[in-house]
Amino acid sequence: KMTLTDAISVLRAVEVARPNSTYELVIRTAMSRGAPIPTGRINLPREAKPRKEYRILVFAEGRQADEARRVGAHVVGGLDLVEAVAEGKHNNCTTILCTTSLIRSISTKLGRILGPRGLMPSERRGTVTDDIEGYVQRLQGTTEWRGDKTGTIRMPIGKMHFPVEDVVKNVKQFVLNVKRATGNLKDAVAEAEAKAQKGKNKINAITRILLSSTQAPGIQIKDI
Template sequence: MARNSKNLKAAYAAIDRNKAYGLAEAVSLVKGNAKAKFDETIEIAMNLGVDPRHADQMVRGVVAMPNGTGKTMRVAVFAKDAKADEAKAAGADLVGAEDLAEAIQNGESGFDRVIATPDMMGVVGRLGKVLGPRGLMPNPKLGTVTADVTAAVNAAKAGEVQYRAEKAGVVHAGIGKASFDEAKIVENATAFIDAVRKARPSGAKGQYVKKITISSTMSAGVFVEDAAAQ
């Protein structure tokens, strides 16, 4: 704990907490301050001028990270017969139907993404209280309810990121690891920012993107200058 506190103090000393930096400089600062003994995740958070409690102000979507996220995604697929075989061939970690639903109800949680073929949504729907709070319910708008399970599994494994505005109007995601080249982190951050900006809902009024912050798992956040607002 003492070491972490020392590193965090050093990170704060290295940045101007009242300044918004250009994206490339912000990434450089965050990457330079990531001094933990493990490969820290680089995260981005966008504070939006929306109230997600209103349907016309919800911000939700999916974006493919150009350089992946550095995280190993564990994928569960609800499918039967040939589609189940297809999911297994694509590299899904868990595949099943009623048996998979029972396993999840009994505590199975070894997955980060859930994909389902349309005919399996009757089974998956019964898991709403388990999957919903984790943001894992399959959704056609996010490409996780689909007959093309191969494409869905491949996208998830390649670093596709889902995002959803929280109560305070914040969306966030992991966009890489501290071991990534700065240029790759910048490219991923740009893809995420662009996707969220394009997802502006019809009910959003006034300033949409209020603040952008980039940080690492154990280090201080750095404010990012919103170039599009200049």
């Protein structure tokens, strides 16, 4: 076990000839029975990699459809859009949102098509929402992170050439974000996020936090 700054120093020494190598933060959580796979979104103080370009499709009607278009959704429509999606005409979309009034019809017709691709809107993931405007704005300014089925979360957290203080800020911000999302921290932000994503009331206890790099093994961090 090491402090965060000591671990950064060790990894820098290992990667001295590779200044563009990446620090990776690994957070292991205990998957309690019934707990969802940890997931969330974050805006790091300094991005470790180019932010993903999103292409957003929204199932909405009326005022909510107008909002979606205004904030930059690429494809917007109601039930008239179902057939086009089923035929694969919008396969380049990376995120699909749906309002609560349309989700039942959408699920019946598109569940088997979008589900296997991880694109089916769901309340648990926050992609079934009546706050289309807010979701699109958050999506465009953040990066998604997601744990695997064992509850392990991996996140590129900085480059070797970053100043130490930038790496430290990124690590602390990401750990704070994960603690909120996994139920390990209760504050106003965490409560607001829990309300937005129904069903996330189980706690995934954090068991270990490690910092690694391309060529070096993970170092357990003791002071976060």
